[in-house]
Amino acid sequence: MIRKLLVGIAIAGLMGLGATLSVHSVRARSQSGRSDKQEQKATKLVSGKVIKIGDRGHSLSVEVAESKNTTEFVEFVVDRNTRVNGQVREGSAVTIEYRAMESGQNLAVSITAEA
Numbered sequence: 001m002i003r004k005l006l007v008g009i010a011i012a013g014l015m016g017l018g019a020t021l022s023v024h025s026v027r028a029r030s031q032s033g034r035s036d037k038q039e040q041k042a043t044k045l046v047s048g049k050v051i052k053i054g055d056r057g058h059s060l061s062v063e064v065a066e067s068k069n070t071t072e073f074v075e076f077v078v079d080r081n082t083r084v085n086g087q088v089r090e091g092s093a094v095t096i097e098y099r100a101m102e103s104g105q106n107l108a109v110s111i112t113a114e115a
Helices: 003-040
Strands: 044-054 059-065 073-076 084-087 094-099 106-111
Touching: 044 073
Parallel strands: 073 106, 084 106
Antiparallel strands: 044 059, 044 094, 059 073, 094 106
């Protein structure tokens, strides 16, 4: 009788430990999912004029006015997930939402041609 009681307590303890580890694992996964979403939300917005479309439409250069007297040329990479709104051509005024990647490239999240 005492042996059954001790075995029952041991099994209950192991089950409790397993449940605790399971909850910890779920929390760790959900927290890493949050950091991925935070990285995805870290986008910037820029407007300018398309100077060049290259690499069969997988990259583009945009002239961005920083102030009245200075302009900057910014390069963007376009992938299959990039949303394109309107018709984008060389010379088009565009607004680009982008994310800076670890490689130093700017990945265009969405490109909107201005009318």
